[in-house]
Amino acid sequence: MRSVRIGIIGLGNMGTAHAQYISEGKVLGAELVAVCDINKERLEWARHHFEEGVQCFEAVEDLLAFDGLDAVMICTLHYTHPDYAIKAFSHGLHVLIEKPAGVYTKQVREMNEAARKSGLVFGIMYNQRTNPLYVKLREMVTSGELGEIRRTNWIITDWYRSQSYYDSGDWRATWSGEGGGVLLNQCPHQLDLWQWVIGMMPKRVRSFCSFGKYRDIEVEDEVTAYLEYENGATGVFITSIAEAPGTNRLEVIGDKGKVVVENDQINFWQLQMSESEFNRVNTEKFARPKSREVPLTVPKEESGHHVITQNWIEAMTKGTPLIAPGEEGINGLTLSNAMYLSTWTEDWVQLPIDDDIYYEQLQKKIAQSTLA
């Protein structure tokens, strides 16, 4: 079988990394045939760095029109992902986008619709979905081992960024350039994992974003969000770029036990009898359900980007199910869009959010920006 011929759009940090490992043959059945970047220096570097056969384009349109391609990876600025993906589908190309799926759900929904109509393979680079810790936790939820989910709490404050980071590019941390702060740039993996491991999206969100509290930026640098789910479960998500040393601790409570993922470990306390059952049968005033800590071993394997790329290739060549279907990129984005909207409107946001209202509010923020 012929290798899948890959084009990479955008040679920033991520695009370069993907181009590199593919050109080194680390993805079976894939071949790097084209790259694209508007930055002439990056392109010149690519011309010398990759094999002679690799086509180098300055314009995305030219790469997409190149007829030696089967698939593209889109690694450009957040805002452009949906537009380029839609164009790629119209050229009959399979697509893998970097996260986040986009900046606002309206454009991402259009992308998903285009993907669906095209019948092509559409993936998103949620490589943390291969992290054995979260894979294990998801299995425990899916299998029913944890029981009905009641509460989650994710404190993810180890995304330290100093002012010098924000000053390193004037598109950074602006509504027009990136469309958000820590939620959109640092947290997409956690926001995706959060809904993926428990298999639920909330029904409503109340959120408290601080904009430019610890840094001279217009977007958010600290967030506390409270979520409610259809089954009665609640969730809290806390993030910050100004804490050191940060915390990365996910606690998930089910009717049958508790899991904590922290410090690259997963800890599980299993109840002898589910809490709801215990509550039903217990007659002693101060008795508590008995639990034991169950040792869990999870593989130490790397949760690399190439695993997602390999899976995407196999979805094309063998029909393997995608680990991270592109259409699911809207879930994490919906969470962050809802968190902004709740802060801006000082109110609950019901899910699914109203795409148009969010889009309008975002345009307002861009228009009101004193930057760029």
Add this chain to the structure above:
Amino acid sequence: MRSVRIGIIGLGNMGTAHAQYISEGKVLGAELVAVCDINKERLEWARHHFEEGVQCFEAVEDLLAFDGLDAVMICTLHYTHPDYAIKAFSHGLHVLIEKPAGVYTKQVREMNEAARKSGLVFGIMYNQRTNPLYVKLREMVTSGELGEIRRTNWIITDWYRSQSYYDSGDWRATWSGEGGGVLLNQCPHQLDLWQWVIGMMPKRVRSFCSFGKYRDIEVEDEVTAYLEYENGATGVFITSIAEAPGTNRLEVIGDKGKVVVENDQINFWQLQMSESEFNRVNTEKFARPKSREVPLTVPKEESGHHVITQNWIEAMTKGTPLIAPGEEGINGLTLSNAMYLSTWTEDWVQLPIDDDIYYEQLQKKIAQSTLA
């Protein structure tokens, strides 16, 4: 010097325990001379159990009128603390109340005013203020070692209570009987410690209480509260009576480091340079402030109730400052009152809360109750 002659009002679990250790001579300079309970069986038990000289009263008024008393400990139902305390002050008696200070701030403010006017010694049984873990944390905040406080997160879900607990008394978990659920009955220590260790009360609160979600009760069994402070700090407080095994984890982030109190341990990560200073001088895009974990040793000593009682006695006899002044009982109560009020009004609550509005809302809940 003559011993301080103590009367104990209410011989429930706590009143009995206090009477016991005082009568056993465990509080230097104190003597149990009277007890009081409306329950005749309890009183009969007391008559046989304590020394002959101990007076046994059925009516609080009779105990208060007894002229052989210097001080009283009030260990009755929550609602009655302020009323009895005010009466005790009017009899010239020093007072130590059990927590919570009361059920609503309006009555507690009146009690505090009466205490102030009386000039008598007024304490509250916040014995957790002697827990070496929180004493240490408070010292670190007070001394400036942690730097300006930025964020706190307390997950205190190890207050497991089954339905059989709630069914054990028909006053339990009712607005009229106890005036609240987990916040008022199980969490007073944590709510006090929270404001005591960081030395700050919030300026506003947004809270989400679930009433009777996991138990057949009318008051709250699960709470998530979000707080904002004048200095920009944020805080989250999460509690539940339906989780097993529960969590008790307090995280406090300052400009100079992070402290986590969990599993009877206190862990401290100290920054080499404060975060704000690092942020000002750093020029590398992805650099983070350096930190090291500092081993802390805290004494393992018991944080017993008798320590608070002893301190209260010494405040009377030697002028020793109180560990837990009674007037400070209003702080933790204000937090829980604000958490209810925010949930009921679906809105922010500014602090200090409006005592009258809270009182009216509580009366409404009592009037609407289908119980009692």
